[in-house]
Amino acid sequence: MPCKNCLQKPVIKLTNSNIQLCKQHFIKYFEKKVLNIINNYKLIEKGDRIGVAISGGKDSLTVLNILNMLRNKTKKFEIEAIAIDEGIKGYRDKTLENAKKICKENNIKLHIFSYKDEFGDTLDNFLKKINMKACSICGPFRRYLLNKKSKELDFSKLATGHNLDDEAQTIMMNYFRRNIETSARLGPITGIVNDKRFIRRIKPLYFMTQKETATYAFLKNLSVEFNECPYSNESYRGDVMKMLNNFEAKYPGTKNSIITSFLEILPLLHKHYKDYTPINNCKICNEPCSQEICQTCKIVESLKKVKNV
Amino acid sequence: MVNVFIERENKTTNIKAKTAKQIMEILKINPETVLIVKNNELILSDDLLKDDDELRFLNVISGG
Numbered sequence: 001m002p003c004k005n006c007l008q009k010p011v012i013k014l015t016n017s018n019i020q021l022c023k024q025h026f027i028k029y030f031e032k033k034v035l036n037i038i039n040n041y042k043l044i045e046k047g048d049r050i051g052v053a054i055s056g057g058k059d060s061l062t063v064l065n066i067l068n069m070l071r072n073k074t075k076k077f078e079i080e081a082i083a084i085d086e087g088i089k090g091y092r093d094k095t096l097e098n099a100k101k102i103c104k105e106n107n108i109k110l111h112i113f114s115y116k117d118e119f120g121d122t123l124d125n126f127l128k129k130i131n132m133k134a135c136s137i138c139g140p141f142r143r144y145l146l147n148k149k150s151k152e153l154d155f156s157k158l159a160t161g162h163n164l165d166d167e168a169q170t171i172m173m174n175y176f177r178r179n180i181e182t183s184a185r186l187g188p189i190t191g192i193v194n195d196k197r198f199i200r201r202i203k204p205l206y207f208m209t210q211k212e213t214a215t216y217a218f219l220k221n222l223s224v225e226f227n228e229c230p231y232s233n234e235s236y237r238g239d240v241m242k243m244l245n246n247f248e249a250k251y252p253g254t255k256n257s258i259i260t261s262f263l264e265i266l267p268l269l270h271k272h273y274k275d276y277t278p279i280n281n282c283k284i285c286n287e288p289c290s291q292e293i294c295q296t297c298k299i300v301e302s303l304k305k306v307k308n309v
Numbered sequence: 310m311v312n313v314f315i316e317r318e319n320k321t322t323n324i325k326a327k328t329a330k331q332i333m334e335i336l337k338i339n340p341e342t343v344l345i346v347k348n349n350e351l352i353l354s355d356d357l358l359k360d361d362d363e364l365r366f367l368n369v370i371s372g373g
Contacts, residue, residue, distance in 0.1 A: 011351035020353065057371045161371075214344055214369040215351065228317070228370060241370070245341040 012215050016253035023219050030216045034066050034204050041188040043202040044070075044157070048077040051155035051199075053146055054103075054110075055083065056095030058217035059161030061102055063204050065222060067159060068106055082149060082158070084142050085114035087122020091230055098223060111153060113145050119300055127231075129306045134231035137299055144296040148287060150199040162203045165210035168258040169240045176240075181276060184269035186262070192270050195279065197288040209255065311358050317342075317368040329364060330354040342369050 001020055003010045008022035014029075021029055038044055044067075052067055054060040064081060071079050081103050086092055096112065103110040116122050123138055130137075150158045167186065174183040184192050190201040205213055217223045232238050247254050281287065282294035289295065310323045313332055326332045329345045329352065345352050346365040358364075 010353060013353055023351075059371045163371075210371060211341060211344070211369050214367070214371070218344055218346075218351065218367065228368065245339050248341050249339050 011219070012212070015209055015211070015248075016256065026215065027219060030208065030212060031066060031069075033207060035070070037188060037206050038070070038202075038204050041202075041206070043159075043189055043204060044077055046076045048156045049154060050077055050079045050157050050159050050202075051082045051111075051150050051153060052079055052108075052159045053083070053161070054081045054099050055092075055161070056097070056099035056102075056223070057161070058214050058223040059163055059166075059205060059210075061099070061161075061222040062213050062217050062220075063159055063161045064102065064106075064108065065220060066204065068108060079108060079159075080153070080155070081108050081110040082146065082153070082155075083110060083112045084145055085112055085116075086138055086142065087115050087124055088229065088231070089122075089124055091228075094225065098225070102222065111149065113149050115141055118145060120303070126303055130303060132299075132302075133235070134229075135235050135237070138231070140295040140299060144287065144294070147199050151197075155199060158199045158201045160201055160203055161205055161213075163205040163208050163210055163213050164255055164259055165241070165244070167203070167206065167262075168244055168255045169237055171258055171262050172244065173237060173240050180269070181273050183262070184266070184273040187266050192273055195288070197279070197281075207256075207259065310360060312361070312363045314363075314365045316366060317370075327358060328355055329358065329366075332364070333366075338366065343367060344369060 001010070002008060003022035003025055004019050005025045006022060008024065010020035011023050012026050013020045044050065050067065052060070052064045054064055064079075067079050071077055081099070083096060083099050085096060100110060114122075115126075119141060123134065126137055127134055146158060170186060171183060174180060188203050188206040190203075191198055194200070244255060279288050279290060280292065282289045282297055283292050284297040285294060287294055287296070293301075310325055311332065312321065312323055313336075314321045315336070315338070322336070324332050324335055326335065330340070332338075333340055333343070333354065340354055343366040345354060346367055347362060
């Protein structure tokens with residue numbers, strides 16, 4: 001069976017449908033769908049200075065590619081790239097090489113911040129000293145740096161490569177672990193209320209599946225090498241991902257339904273949690289947090305104690 | 310026999326099968342997690358394969 005729109009050879013069959021598309025028409029479909037997400041959820045406004053958080057992997061380079069195209073076409077906003085170097089040998093060094101190459105080819109300014117410079121050592125070394133799961137250190141550290149540096153760089157918004165799969169996993173993880181308040185901050189544009197202390201994050205790939213994004217990245221030569229974080233197998237998220245993939249294979253459309261159901265209740269979550277948790281400023285670093293000392297500073301203090309023993 | 314390279318495991322194996330779909334069933338690979346590449350082009354899981362075809366199953370899962 002040829003492509004739905006022409007007689008060319010199909011390269012993908014879309015999830016939960018019998019539609020098959022060739023390279024040209026898939027690229028068109030993908031880009032059009034992303035632009036619809038940007039327009040429908042008003043992710044980008046005129047005059048925005050967008051920081052694109054990139055890792056050098058498929059998803060973030062896809063976002064960078066499409067936002068760059070849109071920026072060049074409309075000239076209504078600016079983009080620069082920001083990357084975090086956690087210090088994961090054999091993984092991050094490789095993906096960052098790819099990130100640098102793509103930014104250079106497209107004349108996009110890239111800012112890189114490392115755990116070594118900002119917190120004193122690499123993630124690999126931290127994990128040798130302390131008995132914590134990698135993601136429990138890395139998650140808070142990365143988000144902290146992205147938020148802080150984005151404000152310093154005067155970005156009006158931060159774009160990430162989070163896709164449908166990522167969001168579906170997060171929604172289920174929060175559900176399983178009684179973290180509904182955290183879910184209130186999810187969505188195509190993050191945050192419950194507009195707080196200047198938090199950079200607003202937009203997710204242009206919100207309705208694109210992991211597989212569609214990988215297909216786009218492959219067809220556009222954006223990411224050529226396999227790059228999975230070596231610590232990701234230990235994670236709770238890895239288990240949730242496997243579970244959802246198994247379910248999706250048997251019941252196509254499940255992931256999409258998780259997202260659309262969530263979007264139905266999101267306005268209610270916003271209303272419910274609007275005044276729920278007071279946001280203070282961390283007593284050590286002054287960054288926003290819900291307690292006296294932010295998670296990042298707590299981890300940094302723990303790491304310092306281990307070092308001194 | 311079809312020659313299959315599985316990127317995620319960095320392994321190559323030979324399987325007797327007519328389609329990539331059959332190969333994935335034999336190797337217990339979830340189709341949600343891979344792109345199937347033959348001669349540097351994407352193919353569908355139902356596309357008929359020939360003897361001595363070389364396939365690459367590229368990993369779809371991104372990052373951490």
